[in-house]
Amino acid sequence: MSPRPLDLDGPDRLYTVTGGRSRADDAALDLVTLVVAENDPAPGMQSEHVAILRLCRDEPVAVVELSSHLRLPVSVVKILLLDLRDTGHITVRHPTSAAATTRLTDLETLKQVLVGLEAL
Amino acid sequence: MDSKPSDPGVPLRPSVRDALKIVIVGGFGVGKTTMVGSISEIRPLSTEEVMTKAGVGIDDPSRVADKRTTTVAFDFGRITLDAHRVLYLFGAPGQQRFWFIWDQLFSGSLGAVVLVDTRRLEDSFYPLDRLEHHRMPFVVAVNRFDAPGPQPSLARVRDALSLADGVPLVECDARVRDSCKSVLITLVRHLATLHDPAALQEAAQ
Numbered sequence: 001m002s003p004r005p006l007d008l009d010g011p012d013r014l015y016t017v018t019g020g021r022s023r024a025d026d027a028a029l030d031l032v033t034l035v036v037a038e039n040d041p042a043p044g045m046q047s048e049h050v051a052i053l054r055l056c057r058d059e060p061v062a063v064v065e066l067s068s069h070l071r072l073p074v075s076v077v078k079i080l081l082l083d084l085r086d087t088g089h090i091t092v093r094h095p096t097s098a099a100a101t102t103r104l105t106d107l108e109t110l111k112q113v114l115v116g117l118e119a120l
Numbered sequence: 121m122d123s124k125p126s127d128p129g130v131p132l133r134p135s136v137r138d139a140l141k142i143v144i145v146g147g148f149g150v151g152k153t154t155m156v157g158s159i160s161e162i163r164p165l166s167t168e169e170v171m172t173k174a175g176v177g178i179d180d181p182s183r184v185a186d187k188r189t190t191t192v193a194f195d196f197g198r199i200t201l202d203a204h205r206v207l208y209l210f211g212a213p214g215q216q217r218f219w220f221i222w223d224q225l226f227s228g229s230l231g232a233v234v235l236v237d238t239r240r241l242e243d244s245f246y247p248l249d250r251l252e253h254h255r256m257p258f259v260v261a262v263n264r265f266d267a268p269g270p271q272p273s274l275a276r277v278r279d280a281l282s283l284a285d286g287v288p289l290v291e292c293d294a295r296v297r298d299s300c301k302s303v304l305i306t307l308v309r310h311l312a313t314l315h316d317p318a319a320l321q322e323a324a325q
Contacts, residue, residue: 030139030227031141031208031210031224031225032139032140032228033139034132034136034137058131058134059131059133059134060132060136060137061131061132062132062139062198062206064165067167067168068165068166068167068196069165071167073169073170074168074169093137093138093139095139095141095228096138097141097228098227103255103257104257105230105311107315109140110308110312110315111312112205113205113207113230113308114308114309114312115201115202116201116202116205117199117201117207117301117305117308118305120199120301
């Protein structure tokens with residue numbers, strides 16, 4: 001099954017959204033880092049920033065879900081999120097796996113995942 | 121310019137603080153999206169990543185005008201496990217030209233499910249090779265379609281894919297929720313056995 005292509009208006013739009021910037025620190029955000037808005041959008045904010053703050057106002061939303069809802073590539077959304085983090089508009093909850101030093105997930109977490117799956 | 125967000129669907133619980141990942145990988149049309157959709161609590165979502173084919177400056181979106189950039193779309197869904205944990209399921213395209221998305225998807229993942237169509241076993245060779253290269257633990261699930269005629273036994277599939285004895289190989293129906301649940305449980309149990317020093321030693325040989 002072919003995934004639905006996003007309706008990007010082309011490279012120009014992506015360039016405009018980020019102001020042509022890239023950030024070296026966007027590895028700080030994982031696809032499943034959870035984002036929580038800390039305050040309401042401020043007047044004059046860029047529309048994509050406003051949209052992000054609205055989406056994660058009441059509950060956490062993963063980076064990849066924001067990307068899907070905003071119809072913007074993950075790397076572009078990460079740049080927008082880092083802007084918001086730097087200005088205190090959002091906080092992020094990193095996956096514990098990001099800090100793990102080993103490839104293998106710890107047994108306690110695996111047990112909890114198993115309990116969760118079996119309860120489905 | 122349209123940046124209106126789509127319907128965000130079922131929200132996560134406010135108490136969720138840790139997100140986990142499992143990657144479902146396989147060839148085109150093997151049933152990855154079907155599997156994600158069968159077990160996800162949200163309808164499968166799709167998004168994409170843009171990267172340069174050269175893999176240089178991969179996080180630089182200003183390069184999207186560069187003809188060497190390419191886009192890969194992937195699907196995902198999620199399962200809330202408990203008050204604090206959510207599990208994300210990613211459907212990853214298995215074709216070689218999409219290799220650049222794999223690092224991002226695999227990073228921090230619990231493990232992977234390789235979904236196999238026995239009519240196109242060769243589609244699984246590349247994903248299996250990459251998983252071994254990344255040292256990512258995985259199980260293999262044969263998606264039994266309503267294909268006419270006899271289908272190869274699991275033993276023959278294991279042989280054709282040159283799977284090590286320690287790699288679990290199961291049958292499933294990607295359209296059936298309980299079947300997908302069973303595949304995920306097989307993976308997580310397999311991951312737990314890898315903690316056993318004897319199993320680790322065996323895996324290292």
